[in-house]
Amino acid sequence: MRRILLVCLLAYSLFILGLITRSGEILTLTIPFVILLGFSFYHAPNKPKLKITRSLSDEGISPGKPILVKLKIQNEGDFLEELWVEDRIDPNLEVIEGRVRNLITLLPEGSLELIYTVRGRRGNYQLQKVHISASESTALFVRQDDLNATGKFYIKPDVWHLRSIAIRPLRTHLYSGPIPARRGGAGLNFYDVREYALGDPLRWINWKVTARHEEELYTNQFEQERVADVGIILDARSQTEVVLPKHNPGENEFELNSIFEYSIHAAAALAETFLHDGHRVGLLTYGRGQHATFPGYGKIQRERILRALAQARTGDNVALESLTYLPARFFPPHSQIVLISPLTTGDPPVLTRLLAHGYQLLVISPDPISFEARQAPKTLETEQAFRLAQVERTLLLRRLQRYGIGVINWQVNEPLERVIGSTLHRIPGEIRMIGSGL
């Protein structure tokens, strides 16, 4: 209840009681309250005229890293005896230094800086409302307002370092890169031998082949290495999400406790690696909606993708419950697609359709069953249930492998780099090439 209302009601109660009982002594008891109200109204603040500006030390940071927020409040109106300022920040942010609220006295043209440091988990954050409340020194008469001082920043996922990933899309670009392009020309690896043409460097002449012929010269050809288009599809359907509860309050709050968070980190790491290798990379988040980051190159694209990953959330959408409406045409034809998904039993037909469209497909599947089994109670029933679920998942992955899809089954407690390295070497080249038409 507001303080002023309480004093008013109390004064009125005593006043009416005094009138009913016709007791002047009781009426005199209202005097302190009336005097208090009088002081309050006499010194009541006018509507505060404040100018608030906000500045942030950074626009994009990593989880756990602090970000400095400065809020400058400039009084453009009358003297404010007591001004309560509270920056209403996102509850997911943790204030590690400074204050988000303060009680101050502000002279005309005076100013104040509210400086604090926050940190938080992956996400897109918008700091907007600043609550102010001006009162006089009896703290009865209060004028409140919410002022806008917008500041946006995002906390991007940690980017794990991965070594170069061997992909073989059918189509490559003109620019040189790490992917063997199945074309003779300048490169590192031997590709073919052909008859000497004017302009070929002399050091490319294959003398052994030339010695077997009387008049012709033969030169070596090397396989050209080019960059390619890579599309990363991140599965954000809520039916594939598994979240483990945190048992200990003191547990590291930045520790990953959901399978989707692992997928996010995998997507960030892959995007970083592919962009570093010079490829053109795009991202599609498929879940509550379809959020696309169009393919691009370089550091700017890296920031775009990390920003998109920062705001990625799982969600429900009846229309997108299966991958049926996956907009495959979003990615250039014959490009490499990397799907990061725990997978469901209804997904294989859609993936085969992608293969049929000529895309090279690599599936990185964080294992939700072993992830969930970590914290499940160890009873006979749960163990049997997990074993059955694991069998079903193994069959699903084998089915995809039979179609010629490269599948990486990722137990998320293992480093992604090691899993990718060991699995991609085991996938036979001919299987990786199925669907490419070669």
Add this chain to the structure above:
Amino acid sequence: MIENRINRLTLASIFLGSLTLSVEFGWGMKNLWMLLWLLIGAIWMFSRRYEISWIDSVLMCVFSLAAAFGVLQGGPAILALLVVLSVLTAWQLANLQQSIGFIADENTTQMIIKRRLIRLLGVITISFVLAVGASLFNFTLNFWAALLLAVLALIGLAQLITYLNRESQ
């Protein structure tokens, strides 16, 4: 440090209020009531440890109305006035103590405390002088004058609530 001083002052006000109220009730009623008000005062003082603001507000109302009830039971009006002034002081100081916890720098803290205490002292002094002065004039109201004042008071209350609602929007 300064918070402790304010807290001690608050506790002293509560103690004075409950003691005065128990004396006022002891004047014309049974001793059980005296003990009850001392006990409630002790509970209020104990609850200050947890700084629950609604308890301060509720008990301020309870003590003020009880002081008026004590007058009806034949207690001296001056004691009732002291009760009201004490609990009002305690209520204001409790709010001050809560507020200074949010102030970042020492100078502002000193400034706000000084201003609030001066204003509170002003309220108490003026109230006391006026109330004592009013009690010296022994005036009586006839029924119709009292009814008219009551109706005016209700209209005033309605106006005040409307005004406060408009201000808050």
